[in-house]
Amino acid sequence: MVGPLYARMAEEIGFRVLFATGAGIANEAYGLPDLGVIGLREMLDVTTRIVRSSSLPVIADIDTGYGGTLNVVHTVREFALAGVAAVQIEDQTHPKRCGHFAGKQVVSTGEMLERLAAADEARGGSDLVILARTDALALEDFDSAMERVRRYVAAGADAVFVEAPTTMEELRRIPGEVPAPLVVNMVEGGRTPIVPTAELNEMGYRIALYANSALRSAMAATRKVLESLHATGGTAEVVDQLVPWADRQAAVDLEGWLALDDEISSRASGFAASGS
Structure with a gap:
């Protein structure tokens, strides 16, 4: 891993x-x-x-x-x-x-x-x-x-x-x-x-x-995509092999980080209002 x-x-x-x-x-x-x-x-x-x-x-x-x-x-x-x-x-x-x-x-x-x-x-x-x-x-x-x-x-x-x-x-x-x-x-x-x-x-x-398995499978998939991009000038032929955009963001917990950002901003706004 x-x-x-x-x-x-x-x-x-x-x-x-x-x-x-x-x-x-x-x-x-x-x-x-x-x-x-x-x-x-x-x-x-x-x-x-x-x-x-x-x-x-x-x-x-x-x-x-x-x-x-x-x-x-x-x-x-x-x-x-x-x-x-x-x-x-x-x-x-x-x-x-x-x-x-x-x-x-x-x-x-x-x-x-x-x-x-x-x-x-x-x-x-x-x-x-x-x-x-x-x-x-x-x-x-x-x-x-x-x-x-x-x-x-x-x-x-x-x-x-x-x-x-x-x-x-x-x-x-x-x-x-x-x-x-x-x-x-x-x-x-x-x-x-x-x-x-x-x-x-x-x-x-x-x-x-x-x-070795995750690394080598990722290498194989990456090589295939890069070869197609180099040969065709685009990713249309391999786009179905890419992780969907939403899955990529979910893997790194984008929504959780955005929610945390909103929570902190809201808390800071409350402090500012109480001090004015």
Whole structure:
């Protein structure tokens, strides 16, 4: 999920949680690849706007924590102040890269345990959820990767995200290996088989991320409209594919803002009259 407008659409449709995807924010908000190029402030800025735009809980993608142990403390505190419900922190080296790219590297289990300890320290006694992600499945054997995440849970992770399993067998095995709620990532065209959410739930997963879907569908629709505009000099051939004007204004609560403006003007007029 990328951006406040999409967040509102997701809430209106009936979704129950939002994921502020690092890859999506890098791609859409900054036009950059998911190679760890953007940092704390860029991610925090967009994530904060997403939090404020919706009443849904938001999982913040904080990559590797943007540095060493003390950086993780600072990062988690900043995102907690922004109002997120959870932070996802991963065991890649810094700078990281998309979990479905080649060339990933992970830190030692010990270093990731330090990151988790720092995140736990930063949240204090709050109910902020710590989601530990591992990318070790691409670099270690299955049993070693599962041992990693079990240690992450023992260290205080509330939930676990095993990135990029490549087979149905791995998808089915992971829930039986991890004593914590599980997150799974469905990336169309990525390394992981695409499985319906009902089946994923039966396997034991509790949250399924479709972090690319809104962005990529918007890109496809935008390209089609722009190509038609460029070719024909107008939008007549694609106008039926545009969101209606009224729906666009409703999505940003135009009427609510206009009503608020009228209310404030009315209240100010009353004060002026009483003082004259």
